[in-house]
Amino acid sequence: MDKSIKSFGSRDKLQKLQNKDSLFLCVIATTLTSRIPGITGAGASPELTDYTPAADVELILHGKPQCLPEIPQTVVGGEAAPTPAVITKAALEMAGIPFLVVDAGSAIKPSIPYVNINHNRGGNIETGAAVLNPMEIFNKGKMLGKTLSKLTDHLIIGESTPAGTTTALGVLEALGYDAWGKVSGSTPENPHTLKRQTVENGLKAAGLANDLPLDPFQAVGAVGDPMIPAVAGITAGSTVPVTLAGGTQMTAVCAFLKEAVEGFSFEDVSIATTIFVATDETADINYIAQQIAPINIYAVDPGFEKSENLGLQKYTQGVVKEGAGAGGAMLAAQLQGISIDDIRAKTEDLCREIF
Amino acid sequence: MDKSIKSFGSRDKLQKLQNKDSLFLCVIATTLTSRIPGITGAGASPELTDYTPAADVELILHGKPQCLPEIPQTVVGGEAAPTPAVITKAALEMAGIPFLVVDAGSAIKPSIPYVNINHNRGGNIETGAAVLNPMEIFNKGKMLGKTLSKLTDHLIIGESTPAGTTTALGVLEALGYDAWGKVSGSTPENPHTLKRQTVENGLKAAGLANDLPLDPFQAVGAVGDPMIPAVAGITAGSTVPVTLAGGTQMTAVCAFLKEAVEGFSFEDVSIATTIFVATDETADINYIAQQIAPINIYAVDPGFEKSENLGLQKYTQGVVKEGAGAGGAMLAAQLQGISIDDIRAKTEDLCREIF
Numbered sequence: 001m002d003k004s005i006k007s008f009g010s011r012d013k014l015q016k017l018q019n020k021d022s023l024f025l026c027v028i029a030t031t032l033t034s035r036i037p038g039i040t041g042a043g044a045s046p047e048l049t050d051y052t053p054a055a056d057v058e059l060i061l062h063g064k065p066q067c068l069p070e071i072p073q074t075v076v077g078g079e080a081a082p083t084p085a086v087i088t089k090a091a092l093e094m095a096g097i098p099f100l101v102v103d104a105g106s107a108i109k110p111s112i113p114y115v116n117i118n119h120n121r122g123g124n125i126e127t128g129a130a131v132l133n134p135m136e137i138f139n140k141g142k143m144l145g146k147t148l149s150k151l152t153d154h155l156i157i158g159e160s161t162p163a164g165t166t167t168a169l170g171v172l173e174a175l176g177y178d179a180w181g182k183v184s185g186s187t188p189e190n191p192h193t194l195k196r197q198t199v200e201n202g203l204k205a206a207g208l209a210n211d212l213p214l215d216p217f218q219a220v221g222a223v224g225d226p227m228i229p230a231v232a233g234i235t236a237g238s239t240v241p242v243t244l245a246g247g248t249q250m251t252a253v254c255a256f257l258k259e260a261v262e263g264f265s266f267e268d269v270s271i272a273t274t275i276f277v278a279t280d281e282t283a284d285i286n287y288i289a290q291q292i293a294p295i296n297i298y299a300v301d302p303g304f305e306k307s308e309n310l311g312l313q314k315y316t317q318g319v320v321k322e323g324a325g326a327g328g329a330m331l332a333a334q335l336q337g338i339s340i341d342d343i344r345a346k347t348e349d350l351c352r353e354i355f
Numbered sequence: 356m357d358k359s360i361k362s363f364g365s366r367d368k369l370q371k372l373q374n375k376d377s378l379f380l381c382v383i384a385t386t387l388t389s390r391i392p393g394i395t396g397a398g399a400s401p402e403l404t405d406y407t408p409a410a411d412v413e414l415i416l417h418g419k420p421q422c423l424p425e426i427p428q429t430v431v432g433g434e435a436a437p438t439p440a441v442i443t444k445a446a447l448e449m450a451g452i453p454f455l456v457v458d459a460g461s462a463i464k465p466s467i468p469y470v471n472i473n474h475n476r477g478g479n480i481e482t483g484a485a486v487l488n489p490m491e492i493f494n495k496g497k498m499l500g501k502t503l504s505k506l507t508d509h510l511i512i513g514e515s516t517p518a519g520t521t522t523a524l525g526v527l528e529a530l531g532y533d534a535w536g537k538v539s540g541s542t543p544e545n546p547h548t549l550k551r552q553t554v555e556n557g558l559k560a561a562g563l564a565n566d567l568p569l570d571p572f573q574a575v576g577a578v579g580d581p582m583i584p585a586v587a588g589i590t591a592g593s594t595v596p597v598t599l600a601g602g603t604q605m606t607a608v609c610a611f612l613k614e615a616v617e618g619f620s621f622e623d624v625s626i627a628t629t630i631f632v633a634t635d636e637t638a639d640i641n642y643i644a645q646q647i648a649p650i651n652i653y654a655v656d657p658g659f660e661k662s663e664n665l666g667l668q669k670y671t672q673g674v675v676k677e678g679a680g681a682g683g684a685m686l687a688a689q690l691q692g693i694s695i696d697d698i699r700a701k702t703e704d705l706c707r708e709i710f
Contacts, residue, residue: 023506061498096505098502098505098506099502100502102468103471109471111495112498113457113470113471113472113495113498113499113502114470114471115468115469115470115471116464116468116469116470116471117468140466140467141468143416143468144468147453147454147455148453150451150453151378151453151506151507152506
């Protein structure tokens with residue numbers, strides 16, 4: 001296995017997936033939580049975060065967004081880093097991995113075919129009313145996972161959910177985990193105080209602050225986002241190994257799964273992310289995951305410090321870090337024999353073409 | 356190959372598909388054309404035809420409709436025959452064939468995961484404004500076909516579109532084919548005069564009656580339905596063999612494909628339907644198809660005359676005939692080694708359970 005993959009857990013599972021057919025899903029969702037100023041970098045302005053998931057998946061399939069005139073970028077201090085969807089596109093195209101979009105509730109719908117499992121976006125978790133129908137989303141996710149796992153040997157599930165680390169924090173806290181100050185984020189200055197306040201306000205507004213830990217559906221309903229029960233459902237329904245392609249948000253999916261499915265086993269479920277999440281000094285994905293179960297976590301290092309692209313270099317300074325399943329897409333491509341240097345070179349080529 | 360399959364064309368192609376992985380899609384759409392009294396039997400009343408496609412696919416996945424309190428039945432002279440979705444369900448379940456729903460524009464959305472390629476239903480073709488965005492639907496279909504054909508060896512595409520033979524007639528006529536009195540229908544008394552009047556009114560209303568043959572997108576836009584460009588697009592995008600699972604409606608898809616894709620080859624495209632369509636004395640699927648190209652047509656006979664179920668017996672008297680890809684689903688199950696007698700027995704079991 002490539003040295004660019006850092007493994008927290010067993011490498012045997014990875015070897016079993018080498019050269020197997022895989023299918024990459026990107027589950028998209030938006031919430032009004034991402035409109036809170038300063039909470040996320042996933043969009044040029046709080047309002048534009050509504051467009052980021054649709055623009056990401058349009059970029060992956062079409063080479064450019066259809067719903068926006070501009071490419072989603074994370075802007076920090078006036079300098080821009082490209083959306084991680086570029087990395088996902090590079091990796092999947094090189095490996096010939098099929099790509100399917102699942103709408104868990106995005107305000108803006110992408111101009112490409114997508115699987116609907118929920119129409120409405122999530123609310124602002126500060127209101128304590130985040131997701132109206134988490135059970136329905138989970139059940140439809142299960143049906144989809146059951147069907148799609150008949151078509152492949154390995155499901156890789158990425159996500160694009162602006163402010164998703166805050167809603168993940170909400171679910172983790174609501175389920176009784178110690179996650180304050182441990183979730184990652186898309187900016188170098190991780191706004192932990194704002195995230196914590198937002199979650200605490202939400203639990204209070206829902207009248208549930210003193211009832212922790214909550215039932216998982218109640219947790220998502222109050223302070224979660226629609227992506228979490230969707231990805232959990234697809235995973236629960238799958239009969240093939242699942243790689244959750246994301247950072248600390250995917251620990252919330254795992255925590256949800258542990259409570260929602262009696263006796264759920266993480267034997268065939270792993271998390272794959274980028275080295276930027278795994279080494280994020282403002283967060284601790286392993287600390288959260290260990291509280292849930294002995295989940296295998298893989299972190300891929302695309303070596304962006306070697307890149308001449310200034311936007312990609314920003315990733316090494318804590319900007320963006322992960323999204324649209326970039327870490328899992330790189331891992332999946334490596335499982336098909338593509339080298340990390342080739343993925344980086346292709347990502348640079350795409351950046352030149354697109355930006 | 357089973358004697359229950361009647362073949363118009365080469366059987367070699369069928370043999371190549373034996374025991375290959377297949378994926379069954381059901382493309383759903385509704386139009387205001389189905390509200391014209393007497394034009395279709397696919398619903399207990401003209402208004403309820405809006406629900407038939409969603410109810411059909413819910414029945415296949417859940418065992419009962421979610422959007423309606425009752426199972427869709429075709430009612431003729433006070434007697435009811437069950438929706439062909441029961442046959443589709445029996446065949447796919449026995450063969451373990453994965454089932455995915457594609458919404459090409461259904462007024463009522465099913466309560467199951469479905470792939471969106473178009474949101475809005477079609478209009479009444481009498482207005483000459485049937486489908487606003489046939490090109491967009493076709494292009495999204497192509498993208499979907501390209502992706503899904505990476506996941507299987509054989510795509511089978513069924514449809515559920517009430518009044519779909521009338522909109523198929525519209526497209527065939529608009530493209531210059533001789534199809535008057537040749538399309539099939541869901542009732543024994545095929546209302547050819549009403550269908551023809553409806554199409555002629557539509558072409559006049561669109562101001563195109565004297566401009567035939569039309570461009571295929573113009574034809575669907577004026578007097579077609581959203582299913583036709585959707586199924587055509589998926590077929591055009593596929594890199595694996597496609598079986599169009601339906602009756603005379605699928606000849607309209609073929610006619611559309613021939614004009615929309617320069618040099619389109621029907622080498623890897625077949626039509627599979629039921630014996631009730633193939634032997635329909637009020638229609639002639641072969642006569643229409645031969646005008647388009649040498650398309651292989653397979654017709655499956657489920658032997659319902661041997662059934663003790665009175666509803667299924669009605670099929671042998673010209674009620675229902677086909678729908679939800681029933682003929683293609685039976686063929687696909689037979690390709691996996693399931694016998695037609697077992698499919699009939701399972702269909703009878705499901706009828707007992709469901710009705």
